[in-house]
Amino acid sequence: MANVTLKLPGHQYDIRVEPGALLQMGSWVRAVAPHAQAALIADAAIEVTHGSKALASLRAAGYDVVTATMPSGEEHKTLDTARQLYEPLLQRRLDRKAPIIALGGGVTGDTVGFVAATYLRGVPFIQCPTTLLAMVDASVGGKVGVDVPQGKNLIGAFHQPHLVAIDTETLTTLPPRELRCGLAECVKHGVIRDEALFEWIGNKLQNILQLDAHTLVELVAWNVRIKANVVMADEKESGERAHLNFGHTFGHAIESTTGYSAFHHGEAISLGMVAAARLAVSLNRCAATVAQRIESRLQAIGLPTGAANLPPTSTLMDAMFADKKVAGGKLRLVLPTRMGAVDLVSDAPADAIVAAWDSLHA
Ligand code: NAD
Numbered sequence: 001m002a003n004v005t006l007k008l009p010g011h012q013y014d015i016r017v018e019p020g021a022l023l024q025m026g027s028w029v030r031a032v033a034p035h036a037q038a039a040l041i042a043d044a045a046i047e048v049t050h051g052s053k054a055l056a057s058l059r060a061a062g063y064d065v066v067t068a069t070m071p072s073g074e075e076h077k078t079l080d081t082a083r084q085l086y087e088p089l090l091q092r093r094l095d096r097k098a099p100i101i102a103l104g105g106g107v108t109g110d111t112v113g114f115v116a117a118t119y120l121r122g123v124p125f126i127q128c129p130t131t132l133l134a135m136v137d138a139s140v141g142g143k144v145g146v147d148v149p150q151g152k153n154l155i156g157a158f159h160q161p162h163l164v165a166i167d168t169e170t171l172t173t174l175p176p177r178e179l180r181c182g183l184a185e186c187v188k189h190g191v192i193r194d195e196a197l198f199e200w201i202g203n204k205l206q207n208i209l210q211l212d213a214h215t216l217v218e219l220v221a222w223n224v225r226i227k228a229n230v231v232m233a234d235e236k237e238s239g240e241r242a243h244l245n246f247g248h249t250f251g252h253a254i255e256s257t258t259g260y261s262a263f264h265h266g267e268a269i270s271l272g273m274v275a276a277a278r279l280a281v282s283l284n285r286c287a288a289t290v291a292q293r294i295e296s297r298l299q300a301i302g303l304p305t306g307a308a309n310l311p312p313t314s315t316l317m318d319a320m321f322a323d324k325k326v327a328g329g330k331l332r333l334v335l336p337t338r339m340g341a342v343d344l345v346s347d348a349p350a351d352a353i354v355a356a357w358d359s360l361h362a
Contacts, residue, residue, distance in 0.1 A: 002221035006140065006228040008235055011160055015140055015228065017221045019213050021167035022053040025101075025128060026061030032162040033099035033124040037064045039089055041112045043104030044069040046130055050170050054103050054128060066092045070104075070111060074260045077107045077147050079155065085115045099124040099162065105131035105178075106138030106265070110153070113144025117159030124162045130170040132182020133266055136189070136223035137244075139164045141231040151322065152252060152260075158236060166224075168216040176209070176302075181266020183208070183301045184247075186219065188273060189226045191294060192243045195340035197222055202297055243342050246334040247273030250356075253319035257311040263304070270303035271310075271360055279348060279356040280335035290336050306360050313357040320353075 001018035016028065029038065038058055042051040047069050058065050068088045070081050089100075100123055102112035109127050116125035127139035145156020171179065183201065190198025200222070201208070207215040227244070234241040251272030254263055263271070277291035295305045310316065320331065330346045331353070337343050 002217055002224075004221065004224050004228050006160075007232060008160065013160065013162055013164065015164040015166065015224050017135075017166045017168060017217055017224065019167065019169045019217065021165045022050060022128065022170070023057050025054060025126075025165045025167075026057035026059070026063065028163055028165055029058065029063075029099055029101065029126055030061045033097070033126070035063070035097045035099065037066065037092070037094055037098040039066040039068065039094055039098065039100045041068045041070060041085060041100065041102055041108070041115070043072050043108040043130070045072040046104060046170070046173070049173050050130060050167075051103060054101065058101070066094060070108060072104075072107065074107055074147065074265075077111050079146055079148070081111055082115050082118070082146055085112065086119060089115075089119055094119070094123070096120040096123050099126050101126040101128060103128045103130060104134070105129065106134040109134050109139050110144050110156075111146055113142075113159055113161070114146055114156060117144050117157040122159060125159055127161045127164040129164070129166055131174055131178050132171060132220070133178070133185055134182075135166045135168070135220045136182060137185045137227060139166070140224055140227045141241075142235070151256065164224075166220055168213065168220055171216060172211055177264065178266075179209070180302050181264045184266035184270045184273070184298070184303055186223050187294070187297055187301070188244070188246050188269065189223050191273065191277075191336055191339065192246050192334070192342045193226050193230070193340060194222075197226070198293075198297065198339060202300065205300060242332065242344055243334055246336070246342055247271075247276050249320060249323055249331065249333055250275040250316075252323055253316045254310065256322075257315050257319045262309060263307075267304050270298050270305065271307060274298065274305045275356040275360055276333060276335055278359050279333070279352055280337070282352050282355060283335070283345075283348060285343065285345070286336045286338060290339055293339060294336075306362060308361070310361055313354055313361070316357050317350075317354065
């Protein structure tokens with residue numbers, strides 16, 4: 001097992017990575033949020049496979065548990081879902097010391113985290129991520145929120161959890177496509193911070209894809225350490241936390257113009273990282289070999305590095321400039337300088353960005 005402590009001014013929490021963690025999660029929750037009641041809110045698709053373990057463990061730790069589920073899928077990361085989730089909490093008069101536990105992928109964690117941030121102006125929140133993407137990225141760092149028709153994650157809050165309990169055994173039921181999507185974020189961490197991780201993913205790829213228990217703990221813990229270090233340095237994204245957006249400004253444009261359905265988040269990020277790396281090469285900001293290494297790693301994982309069914313470049317450009325991270329009409333892009341290091345770039349010429357988009361259509 002591995003444990004990473006994320007320390008912020010006035011708040012710190014553990015991120016515990018362990019096969020079988022769900023069976024012990026109740027006692028871990030009791031140590032950080034002791035109370036009579038708790039709420040367990042799970043992704044409906046995994047309630048049966050993994051929810052029963054979490055529920056039994058919370059009950060064994062003495063909690064009177066209010067349970068609820070939310071439907072799976074990005075289309076349900078909405079204020080409507082949040083509104084429905086408040087109902088059982090209000091009905092059972094959950095008070096502000098009762099922890100709310102999210103069990104599921106990033107969609108569940110973001111939505112339930114938003115509920116925990118806003119119910120009674122904020123109650124203790126526990127993340128139990130069950131996708132690789134949520135384990136290595138979404139569950140760590142306290143960003144919670146929902147989507148609105150105008151865009152993704154536009155309504156939200158910073159609400160740090162009291163604990164992140166990661167049961168790597170839950171990955172055994174994850175569809176392979178979702179596992180690959182999580183690996184896109186791991187590649188991202190390698191590119192922005194850690195060449196050794198980038199290489200290790202290549203060397204251990206077969207063990208990862210075969211779900212070797214020891215390798216999965218190492219993979220998740222290594223990525224969690226990187227994410228936690230970035231968050232500790234810049235909790236509210238006034239500086240280096242923005243590095244985590246490598247590939248995301250391009251990726252979000254792909255997701256929003258394709259209705260969040262044609263490409264899963266990790267696939268859109270994979271395409272976005274390829275575009276960003278090619279842009280960096282065209283601006284002489286990094287060597288061509290950096291972009292080539294990123295592309296071949298993504299291809300080996302089975303992630304897309306180009307797609308025939310992307311919307312036209314002009315549509316993608318419009319969506320890119322509508323992103324919430326565009327400040328005063330200026331795009332702030334995260335571009336690699338070498339493997340393991342990136343820069344924030346606000347002066348990339350539009351024609352170079354257009355060329356990067358065009359290259360994905362090829
Ligand atoms: P997701 O939550 O939709 O999960 C993907 C699919 O896997 C769903 O169909 C889900 O039902 C299923 N699933 C989950 N766990 C499973 C398991 N163990 N076995 C079988 N099926 C399982 O998507 P995701 O990729 O986990 O997360 C994407 C979301 O995360 C996006 O909304 C994105 O914006 C958000 N995100 C947030 C942050 C953050 O800092 N808050 C960071 C990155 C991404």
